[in-house]
Amino acid sequence: MSKIVWHKDDLTSLKDKLKDIADIVITDDPSEVPHEMVGLVIDDKHIPKIKPILERIVLEKSRIMVQTKDGFMQTYAKDIMYLEAFGDDIYMHLEDESSQLIKQPLYQLETLLGPYHFVRIGKSFILNIMKIKFIRSGLNAKLDLELIDGTRLEVTRSFVKPFKVALGLQKKED
Amino acid sequence: MTTTGIIIISVLSILTFILLIKLGRDVFWNLRLRTHYKNNAMKPPKVSFMFWIKRSYGVTMSALFVFALVISNTFQAPFVINDRTYVNAMSVGSESNLKSIIDSQQQGTGSLWDRLFPTQFDVTNDAMVPGAPESSTEEDNRDFIGTNVQVDGVDEADILKTDGTQIFFAARYFNYVRVLDIDSNGLATLNREIALDEFSVDGLYLTDAYLVVVGYTYEYTPYKGELDMMADVWIEPFYMNYTGTIRVYDRTTYEEVYEMKTDGSFHNHRLIDHTLFFVSNHSIYDDGDLRPTYHITQGDDVVTDQVDYEDIYYFPNMPIQGMTVVTGLKLGTFEKTSEAFLGYADYIYANNNQLFTAFNYYDYVNDYKQYVHIVQYDLDSETATVSYVGQGRVDGGIQSQYWMDSYDGHFRIVTTTWNPIKNQLFVLRASETEDQLEIVGSITEGLGKPNETVKSVRYNEDLAYVVTFVNMDPLYTISLANPENPMIISFIEEPGFSTYLHVWGQDNHLIGFGVDEFNNVKISAYDTNFDEPLDTYQMVKEDQANRTSYSYSEALWNPKAILVDAEKNIFAFPVNAYRYFITANEYGNYYEYISSYYIFSFDFSKENPEDIIGEPIIINHDPLDYYSGIERGTWISTSTKPLGIIYTFSFSQMISYDLSVSYNPLNPTYYQKIDFQTE
DSSP states (O other), X not given: OEEEEEEGGGHHHHHHHTTTOOSOEEEOOTTXXXXXXXXXXXXXXXXXXXXXXXXXXXXXXXXXEEEETTEEEEEEGGGEEEEEEETTEEEEEETTSOEEEEOSOHHHHHHHHGGGTEEEEETTEEEEXXXXXXXXXXXXXXXXXXXXXXXXXXXXXXXXXXXXXHHTSSOOOO | OOHHHHHHHHHXXXXXXXXXXXXXXXXXXXXXXXXXXXXXXXXXXXXXXXXXXXXXXXXXXXXXXXXXXXXXXXXXXXXXXXXXXXXXXXXXXXXXXXXXXXXXXXXXXXXXXXXXXXXXXXXXXXXXXXXXXXXXXXXXXXXXXXXXXXXXXXXXXXXXXXXXXXXXXXXXXXXXXXXXXXOTTSOEEEEEEEXXXXXXXXXXXXXXXXXXXXXXEEEEEEOOGGGGGGGGTSSOOEEEEEEEEEEEEETTTOOEEEEEEESEEEEEEEEETTEEEEEEEEOSOOSSOOSOEEEEEETTEEEEEEOOGGGEXXXXXXXXSSEEEEXXXXXXXXXXXXXXXXXXXXXXXXXXXXXXXXXEEEOTTTTOOEEEEEEEEXXXXXXXXXXXXXXXXXXSBOOOGGGEEEETTEEEEEEEEETTEEEEEXXXXXXXXXXBEEEEXXXXXXXXXXTOXXXXXXXXXXXXXXXXXXXXXXXXXXXXXXXXXXXXXXXEEEESEEEEEEEOTTSSEEEEEEXXXXXXXXXXXXXXXXXXXXXXXESSOOOOTTEEEEEEOGGGTOGGGXXXXXXXXXXXXXXXXXXXXXXXXXXXXXXXXXEEEEEEOBOTTOSSGGGSBOOOEEEEEOXXXXXXXXXXXXXXXXXXXXXXXXXXXXXXXXXXXETTSXXXXXXXXXXXXXXXXXX
């Protein structure tokens, strides 16, 4: 058995996501967990299943700081659809269909967003993989991506490999 | 398949392949995407089923297009065989194509009646077996008259065959063959009776080594399934399965050395040299394998053989009522070849190297007119091969193989249409480049008076003789010397009509056999230079006051019942007559059945034309009943009997007559009489 200590604010979200796991015990006994925290007592066999769920909650709660022309701006990583470069200008397209001009080089943003399932799909594009609805394969080894808002982006040939790595189809070369 | 077809189908196939690969990759990538979502505890976005349908639309449509092009034979190239392009016949090629052709054609052409009741067999087929070639043995100078065949050297089956030393006779309705040995004095002894059991004889062929029996094996098969309820009534219902069968017997041992069963029935057959060519009908209404199948038994070996799909042809736009199979079988080696076409054959004509099938049909799709569909094959008796040459069609219909002929590269056919009544003659020639019989000449007007239809036809090289009839019998002589311009050159009129014409020598002399105006059997002698017959003999010349008579002969519809040889001056045939006696005594009226064999001779040199037909020699068998009437006669001569002996056969008797003995009509002296065991 293992005990996972988590912030009490996420209890509702946690219960919803963990409803499929029957033998889980949730406790907020002050003698067992710190204040404002809850403890999840689970069988070890559920660890592989619960791990991505917890990671997902962390990711959804993750905010990143980007530099705009008006100063720094904080945004949830999960709300970003993709980033697009026009010369020196970088546009950040959000799920609410708004865009922000970013004053930061694309390679920095790639490094910044890498842990949040973002991948470079072209010289000018960084994409949130979790926003892809459908992948069409092209005759020329390119990939045509349809996002959940209907936007169509292309994975150029030289970026297919990192895209495969991001989807787990290929191991990253050291 | 044509080059264009290969290119188009190849391109389409490549496109289909690429689209299929693309679709496969799409599936692969999106499955991977969904796995990625799940691995990260996220619900993948929903993609509707219609979305996938649209994605697979291209590959589905192109695949269907390729499939349709291949199945429909759109780009099938014409076959080129022996420098002849097949523009009419197309190979069936595969089982699925065969079934699809049959289904589509049966929905489109031919009446329901035609489909349910295809044209019946050639009525003369049961007598058509090639006769043994005439020969004589060295030691006692044997000679004989073989079966009366249409073309010299092309034997036709009959129920009696002889080679001068033996006579083989298969009486109708009785399943055995009687074998009689003929000694040097012309005396016959019954050698044996070959029992055939469930094998019903259609006709016999004779070669030096073999007796070939062509016929049907039949078996009773009870009805099954929904008709089982009938079994409880009073008799178990059944149907008869007839299977066209050929049995070959060794003439020295009388052992069966070969048997071939087809899964159809025979239309007709011919023996050329030592090769048997037979045309059979194969049903296309079975559910299973539609290829014609042979079951061959040779010694202990039993082999099943089928005609390849590549050797089955069809003619687009022709009604399909069955499958006609033409097979060549070499006696001795028993090698065989077959070709088949989707269609029917009513009559066949064959000479030494050609075979024609003719099929009467109505075109229900276009003009509701009657046509004859003609298919030509080349025959090679050396290799027992049949090769399709071409097809054609002419207006009208035919009723006998004798309405067809082939001479000097031209096929000639006389036809009759009934609505309106019209008689025509066509001359056709096979195209040298395509599988097409082209009409090169015709007579479409003037053949027959109003409402007269064709009754009999005979060809003699460049001449055709045509008898039409409604009240009087005009016998037209047509010159075919110029095939492109056939001309009527004379005609003769007489009461009644001839059903069979025989060319007698080379001096425009003809013998006509038929019926008079009272439907009694008659025989006429003609010179086609005159406009009326030279002489006519009626079988029942006059009736007495107290009796009525009716005469009939199988020879009226079956020329093989006629024994004829112009050189030997013999024209003989069986006549069966009924005489009905009206009496005033206590026994009341009665009828008498008389079975006779009439032997005629002719002398065209007589000054008085009425003396041309001599008084016949009449051989009578004991009166029994219709089934024991005289069926056949034959003629054999030996060194001690140079004028020959006539042998007549009925089911129950053999009576022979020595032609060197003067004939006494009131008390004829028979040479020999054998009563057969009939029980």
